[in-house]
Amino acid sequence: DAGVIQSPRHEVTEMGQEVTLRCKPISGHNSLFWYRQTMMRGLELLIYFNNNVPIDDSGMPEDRFSAKMPNASFSTLKIQPSEPRDSAVYFCASSPDWGEQFFGPGTRLTVL
Amino acid sequence: ILNVEQSPQSLHVQEGDSTNFTCSFPSSNFYALHWYRWETAKSPEALFVMTLNGDEKKKGRISATLNTKEGYSYLYIKGSQPEDSATYLCAFRYTGGFKTIFGAGTRLFVKA
Numbered sequence: 001d002a003g004v005i006q007s008p009r010h011e012v013t014e015m016g017q018e019v020t021l022r023c024k025p026i027s028g029h030n031s032l033f034w035y036r037q038t039m040m041r042g043l044e045l046l047i048y049f050n051n052n053v054p055i056d057d058s059g060m061p062e063d064r065f066s067a068k069m070p071n072a073s074f075s076t077l078k079i080q081p082s083e084p085r086d087s088a089v090y091f092c093a094s095s096p097d098w099g100e101q102f103f104g105p106g107t108r109l110t111v112l
Numbered sequence: 113i114l115n116v117e118q119s120p121q122s123l124h125v126q127e128g129d130s131t132n133f134t135c136s137f138p139s140s141n142f143y144a145l146h147w148y149r150w151e152t153a154k155s156p157e158a159l160f161v162m163t164l165n166g167d168e169k170k171k172g173r174i175s176a177t178l179n180t181k182e183g184y185s186y187l188y189i190k191g192s193q194p195e196d197s198a199t200y201l202c203a204f205r206y207t208g209g210f211k212t213i214f215g216a217g218t219r220l221f222v223k224a
Contacts, residue, residue: 100161
């Protein structure tokens with residue numbers, strides 16, 4: 001089992017550019033979570049899906065952020081336009097039903 | 113506003129010391145309490161999922177207890193080793209939305 005796969009692992013972009021982060025959950029897991037880790041705020045839940053349906057996106061900071069899960073094996077988190085304050089590590093996690101979550105390796109985003 | 117508090121924020125111990133830290137969470141609408149271990153530059157890894165008041169879980173030298181009525185959980189490490197150095201996160205999951213709220217973590221440093 002490859003675990004949760006995230007890509008890219010590192011992303012450096014310029015302010016104003018569109019950024020797309022990708023996640024492949026563990027096969028068979030029906031819940032998927034996107035988190036952001038910053039020094040100031042720790043680990044924040046941005047959005048989560050259950051059976052590909054967004055359940056709660058109240059953690060999404062602004063309209064510049066959007067997430068999709070077109071099928072059970074793929075999700076994207078998009079930031080458009082990106083800003084320097086979006087720089088953080090973004091984690092994707094999946095879980096079977098509502099059990100323990102398995103985290104991906106994270107994407108380190110730097111917006112210059 | 114639901115809040116999950118962890119204490120202490122950080123802890124420095126000598127190899128061989130036993131240690132414990134606390135996670136406090138709302139005592140209402142409880143669904144589950146998770147403990148994760150997060151090493152630097154890695155992803156959080158699940159240690160325990162606890163669902164019942166009075167639950168006690170054990171994995172090697174690490175154990176955890178749960179009191180849902182008063183809203184706290186303790187994590188114990190017996191005979192700390194340098195490889196135990198990590199951030200220990202607790203996460204509270206509540207009914208009605210199944211959202212997970214993470215504490216800020218306890219950063220453990222074990223000196224050889």
